[in-house]
């Protein structure tokens with residue numbers, strides 16, 4: 001039976017467990033996602049890619065319940081329907097190098113069963129324009145730069161205006177202009193679509209996400225707005241002239257001073273040594289995930 005919360009959500013996950021052998025990469029995730037951009041943060045190995053792969057029907061859950069776009073990924077017919085209505089940019093997209101840019105996207109569009117030839121070609125052109133690759137449509141994929149390949153992967157994910165867009169580290173390798181273009185595109189799409197963005201680029205989260213989920217060892221350790229995450233760090237970020245004692249996180253800044261993060265339960269530094277400053281989202285994330293000691 002479908003509950004009203006489930007039908008409003010594009011993604012509904014409860015008690016999701018995914019193990020690789022004896023290792024639990026996801027250890028009981030509960031999640032409801034509606035339209036808008038949600039940023040997925042977490043250290044290397046926290047479980048972000050595994051979560052996206054479970055939502056993308058690329059990995060089966062070991063335990064718990066997953067519904068994507070109102071469908072059950074365990075059923076073959078439901079899985080096909082989810083794949084048609086979802087766009088997925090994997091962490092390491094790989095392409096046939098001898099295809100042209102246009103030919104490759106057209107091939108993906110055929111697999112997604114996007115309309116007749118004419119409508120499909122229109123959609124391929126539209127996706128190429130959106131990622132600024134239209135001028136390169138006749139190039140062989142092997143001749144693209146790393147950032148262009150990343151944009152090609154994004155174009156493939158955008159085909160057919162998916163209701164759910166799952167993006168695993170989408171801005172890796174993009175130059176600043178293309179990164180801003182990407183943000184503009186994603187925020188436009190997120191008016192109607194649900195976008196989940198796994199990233200280590202905290203600036204992308206600040207610029208794009210209304211909601212942040214932070215994973216640690218396969219569990220959600222924070223679920224809220226970027227502002228709520230920053231608020232947790234207020235009063236715990238300092239700058240001072242000398243490297244502090246252990247027990248706090250610190251790193252040297254360009255001007256020779258030190259930025260100091262003071263975890264909860266540790267005394268504030270001596271106010272004579274430094275001044276409290278407004279935390280950034282990055283500071284708040286580092287405090288949340290428990291970084292310790294000097295970051296050199």
Ligand SMILES: Nc1ncnc2c1ncn2[C@@H]1O[C@H](COP(=O)(O)OP(=O)(O)OP(=O)(O)O)[C@@H](O)[C@H]1O
Pocket residue numbers: 020023024025042043044045046047048049050051091
């Ligand atoms: N195919 C696999 N086989 C075995 N273990 C795996 C596999 N994929 C991931 N893992 C393990 O599962 C855990 C979560 O990995 P995952 O790739 O989901 O993390 P992540 O948060 O995406 O990391 P990163 O930021 O480095 O991409 C890690 O301990 C990882 O070593």
